[in-house]
Amino acid sequence: MQYYLFDQHLERMPEAMLPLNIRGVRFGEGCFETMCFVNGKIRLGALHLKRLQHSVSELEIQLPVLFTIQWLQQLLTQSVDLYQNWRIRVTIYHGGIDFNINPSPAYLSIEIQPYHPPKKEIIVSALYPVQPALYAYGAHKSLNYQLYTYAIQYAARKEVDDVLLVNHQQQIIESSIANVFVVKKGELLTPPLITGCIAGVMRENIIMNFGADEQMITISGLDECEEIFLSNALGIRSVKEWNGKKLAQTKADEIRNSL
Template sequence: MVNFNGNFFTNDTAILTHNNRGLKYGDAVFETMRYVNGTLFFWEDHYFRLMASMRILRMEIPMEFTLEFLEEEIKRTTMENTAEGDAFRVRLTVFRNDGGLYAPATNNVSYLIETTPLESPFYLAKEEAYEVELFKDFYVSKDMLSNLKTSNKLLHVVAGVYAQENGYANCLLVNTDKNVVEAINGNLFVVNDKQIKTAPLSDGCLDGIVRKKLMEIIDASENLELLEASVSPFELQKADELFLTNSIAGIQSITKYRKKEFGNAIAKGLLAKLNAKARLSSTN
């Protein structure tokens, strides 16, 4: 079952029309979250990012869109799908209502909540091969829109097709300065000894929730150094580890980039701390 503006529909119900602005113009923002045993991981961070994104895109935020209201709607949706398990990937999409061309007829919005079962309630360290390559056909723009989680993801879609066609698990995206900013579905971290580097938001990467949480963890670690700076493609093969972060996988280690193979010792240690931080967020 999916939740459209508070009403439930089966997954095969035709809810949206050909006039949907998310379809026509990519006029939508979304949050993807982990829901486990009644708890949304890092919900406050997701909520405030959603509100900030809606303001930047000049969407009208409904009075009822409080943190508590949307959390309850998500929980109602998962309750409708409990037969599928108790750990879910939740996607909350907000889109501007029908009408207008590029300039909308209204700034009022609707929302859609979907759930998909997850294999595990917590983040897992996956050991399978995970090879990546640079995608250089198109570039990430260095602006605030690139920081937002919008439905304008054509670059990521084409990069995904490229990865499939060439047998890669993922692709790394570069910006207009030819610096590496992120992967198709997450932020990139580069490990050299005890220094861990990730691209700054000013380079155009997604303002990821797990990116933020992991930066807090690294910054608080006595034996690790956090560096937020541009990542050159030439740095990748010199790194000790490369890993990706997002709200569903947590941390995904990269095992190979071109001729270089990587370890995952630092990533495993950080994953344990991320799981602990997720559990702590669920008790607050």
């Protein structure tokens, strides 16, 4: 199911159409949030809204006044089967038609699909290099997804589940679809936002509630880790092994069990 919000009126696809002349369509200006609607509530809803508000502020997009997590939950409650869990993608498009500097109204689309928890264990054995210019604005979930599309295709060619993005200093940034966490000498670590990684809501949740520290993680440092796992709003995936070394998933299981 897919819906679009125009002038605070929700319309279901295929009747709704995005105007082709707005900046969000013509130039890929906008952002998105992928959320889990579980047991009638949006998981980590406050963190999703916090990130979304920061992104639209940076992109000079004006959200509709009615847009709150409570409004979205109410809308979903009226639209879906509450006995099933759902994956929700909210996409915000810049609604301006010129390049003025005043905040422009947003166009919203809301896509609804069944939620399937991610695999518990995955294989990650490849690295994908990223040029500095490409990760300068990485903290936002921009509509420009080209970098991650390339990384996903690279993983498929390598016949692995995911790849780790690395910068020119051989430091880990994130994976193609998730933030990276490692356990090294008993300490839980994740790359800082300065590397260009997405400011993930699950990442922030783990930092706040499980005491993860933000530190640079090098490629060579991965060999010293007891555990590597990936996180996004949909869940936690443990890396099965790295460079032939079998990895634990104790901390990942602890976090999974808390959700």
